[in-house]
Every structure is written in C-alpha cells, then in structure tokens.
Amino acid sequence: MADCDLCGVSIPTVCPVKVFEPKFEHSYPAGKWKGLCERCLDSAKEVYDKHAQESEGNVCMMPGDSFGTCDFCGNATQLYDVEVKIPSFTKVYENETKHLCRKCLEGCNEAYSRKGECFGEHH
Ligand SMILES: [Zn+2]
Ligand SMILES: [Zn+2]
Numbered sequence: 872m873a874d875c876d877l878c879g880v881s882i883p884t885v886c887p888v889k890v891f892e893p894k895f896e897h898s899y900p901a902g903k904w905k906g907l908c909e910r911c912l913d914s915a916k917e918v919y920d921k922h923a924q925e926s927e928g929n930v931c932m933m934p935g936d937s938f939g940t941c942d943f944c945g946n947a948t949q950l951y952d953v954e955v956k957i958p959s960f961t962k963v964y965e966n967e968t969k970h971l972c973r974k975c976l977e978g979c980n981e982a983y984s985r986k987g988e989c990f991g992e993h994h
Contacts, residue, residue: 875908876943877915877969878955882908886989888982890944890975905943907979909990911955915971915979918953923980932973941972948972 873885885906895903907915922933935949950970959965971979982989 873906875911876905877907877911877953878957878967880908880910880958884989886912886982886986888912888943888975888978890978891946892944893946902978907982909986911953912979912983912986914953914955915976916983918951918971919976919980922951922976932976935973937970939970941975942969943971943975946972946974951976 872881872883874881875885876888885908887904888907889902890905891902892899922935923930924933925931936952937950938948939950940947941950950972953969953971953976955967955969956964957967
C-alpha cells in the first residue's frame with residue numbers, strides 16, 4: 872500500500888510525481904518523487920489546464936491564486952488552488968483546498984501522461 876502525498880488516502884498504487892523541494896536542493900538536485908492518487912492527479916491536471924496557456928510551443932502560466940508555501944514541495948512562491956477530497960472518519964470525504972506551485976503542477980501534468988501505466992487501464 873502507498874499513501875497519497877496530497878490527500879493521505881491509502882491505495883495500492885500512487886502515480887509518481889517529480890517535485891523539487893528547496894530544502895533538499897543539495898541532496899536531491901534532480902528532484903524527488905512523491906506519489907499522488909488518481910483523484911488528486913485529476914484535480915491537479917484540471918487546475919494546470921485551466922491556468923496554462925500555450926502559445927507558439929511555449930507554455931506560460933497565468934498568475935496564481937495566492938502567495939505562500941507550496942503544500943507539496945515547500946517552495947515559497949505563487950500558488951494555485953487545488954481541490955482535494957480528504958478521507959475522513961466522520962464523513963466519507965471532506966473537501967479541502969491545497970495549494971500547489973507551478974513546478975508541482977507541471978510535474979502533475981507530466982505524471983498525468985503516465986496515468987494509464989500507474990493505475991492500469993481497467994482490463
Ligand atoms: Zn490523493
Ligand atoms: Zn510545489
């Protein structure tokens with residue numbers, strides 16, 4: 872079993888997402904892998920698509936929703952709101968807004984292309 876690094880749900884497989892944590896910049900200059908469940912990956916991809924604008928092969932991101940510390944990599948920068956559902960004991964799920972930076976959203980977008988491999992194509 873693995874835990875989703877965003878909502879904490881325990882599932883058999885998480886999709887690896889490359890993140891660059893500033894505090895590990897020296898020990899892991901190439902970034903580290905975190906894992907996302909399918910639902911969080913979908914939410915992050917949706918937010919990325921809403922904010923990324925492609926022009927002449929370059930992707931530029933629209934300004935973030937707020938400024939603060941990224942919930943995923945700890946980078947202090949512009950953040951984008953991502954709605955996730957946290958498994959809860961009282962209710963089935965609780966909606967929570969997580970804040971991700973541009974780099975992490977790009978990582979999610981990249982991971983999304985491997986989504987089929989991670990979660991299976993449901994044969
Ligand atoms: Zn999740
Ligand atoms: Zn981040």
